[in-house]
Amino acid sequence: MDGQIKKRRTLDAIKRILLRESLNQRLMVIFEDLHWIDDETQALLNLLADSIGTAKLLLLVNYRPEYSHQWNSKTYYTQLRLDPLGKESADEMLSALLSDSPDIQALKRVIIERTEGNPFFMEETVQVLFDEGALVRDRAAVRLTRPLAELKIPPTVQAILAARIDRLPPAEKDLLQTLAVIGKEFQLSLVRAVVSTSTDELARMLDDLQLGEFIYEQPAVGDVEYTFKHALTQEVAYKSVLVERRKLLHERIGSAVEAVFAQSIDDHLSQLAHHYERSANTDKAVEYLDRAGQQAVMRGALGEAEVYFKQAIALLNTDT
Numbered sequence: 001m002d003g004q005i006k007k008r009r010t011l012d013a014i015k016r017i018l019l020r021e022s023l024n025q026r027l028m029v030i031f032e033d034l035h036w037i038d039d040e041t042q043a044l045l046n047l048l049a050d051s052i053g054t055a056k057l058l059l060l061v062n063y064r065p066e067y068s069h070q071w072n073s074k075t076y077y078t079q080l081r082l083d084p085l086g087k088e089s090a091d092e093m094l095s096a097l098l099s100d101s102p103d104i105q106a107l108k109r110v111i112i113e114r115t116e117g118n119p120f121f122m123e124e125t126v127q128v129l130f131d132e133g134a135l136v137r138d139r140a141a142v143r144l145t146r147p148l149a150e151l152k153i154p155p156t157v158q159a160i161l162a163a164r165i166d167r168l169p170p171a172e173k174d175l176l177q178t179l180a181v182i183g184k185e186f187q188l189s190l191v192r193a194v195v196s197t198s199t200d201e202l203a204r205m206l207d208d209l210q211l212g213e214f215i216y217e218q219p220a221v222g223d224v225e226y227t228f229k230h231a232l233t234q235e236v237a238y239k240s241v242l243v244e245r246r247k248l249l250h251e252r253i254g255s256a257v258e259a260v261f262a263q264s265i266d267d268h269l270s271q272l273a274h275h276y277e278r279s280a281n282t283d284k285a286v287e288y289l290d291r292a293g294q295q296a297v298m299r300g301a302l303g304e305a306e307v308y309f310k311q312a313i314a315l316l317n318t319d320t
Contacts, residue, residue: 006299006300012047014044018048022055022056022057026058027057028058029048029057029059031060031062033062033064040301049074053074084116085119098135098142099141101142101143106148107144110153121157124161128154128160128164129153131164131167132163132167133145158235161237162240164212165214176209176237177249179215180228180234181253184231186225186227187223187224187225187226190257191206191226194249214233214237215228215233216228248280250275254272254279254284257272269292273289273291273292273308282315285312285315286312
């Protein structure tokens with residue numbers, strides 16, 4: 001069957017399953033971070049957006065301003081702009097995080113001013129102050145342990161995250177960096193194959209990273225799965241890894257994917273291409289980029305296939 005026809009029929013089948021189920025119960029379908037969307041998911045999203053005008057289906061999406069679409073003309077489309085929190089809402093959020101103690105009112109004003117009402121930035125600022133001991137919980141209240149003028153609040157959320165990562169114990173920092181190289185989401189079985197630590201110690205460190213709200217465990221069938229709290233957390237942790245170590249980790253992760261998913265390797269070709277392309281193993285990188293490209297052609301995803309083939313050619317030219 002022609003790749004384009006197969007792709008069209010697959011997307012149409014997914015759409016019909018969702019529409020059919022919406023006859024039995026109300027559905028909510030969520031797509032996050034469309035600014036990173038791939039061509040195939042975009043095609044499915046466009047198909048759904050064109051088909052749900054009378055269905056009992058709520059399609060929720062979020063994206064940054066640089067993402068564009070053609071849904072504005074649809075009568076059943078509504079856009080909500082998520083602006084930074086106003087002073088009143090930001091104050092309410094900080095009250096929930098810190099309590100309403102009069103002793104920290106000045107701190108709340110400083111945090112709101114520095115973060116400009118960005119909720120994630122506010123949350124991470126509070127967390128870094130707890131991490132460094134500037135804030136402590138005293139029964140139900142929260143209090144400052146040093147004068148406000150002595151607090152050093154990093155100027156960006158990336159700097160906040162970098163500071164929090166640097167304060168982790170060495171083994172936990174090393175694990176978080178390794179997880180960041182694996183990706184925003186990762187399975188426990190893969191982590192076990194990559195890191196050389198005991199099962200009990202790994203479980204303890206993963207629990208500590210969850211308590212610190214760097215990662216979250218998420219519902220999954222079978223294997224335990226985790227995700228980074230925020231894409232920025234993963235990005236900052238990834239960039240904190242030295243380039244040479246990063247290459248070694250990508251190759252080690254690629255090898256682990258081959259071993260863990262040996263029986264379903266074709267389902268992980270893009271993942272393998274990603275890791276080996278960023279490693280020093282050019283032969284493996286070219287192999288999996290080519291296989292991922294061929295697989296994309298079979299699915300009719302010609303744009304994706306072109307990217308893989310161009311990456312493979314660039315590596316071959318560099319290696320010669």
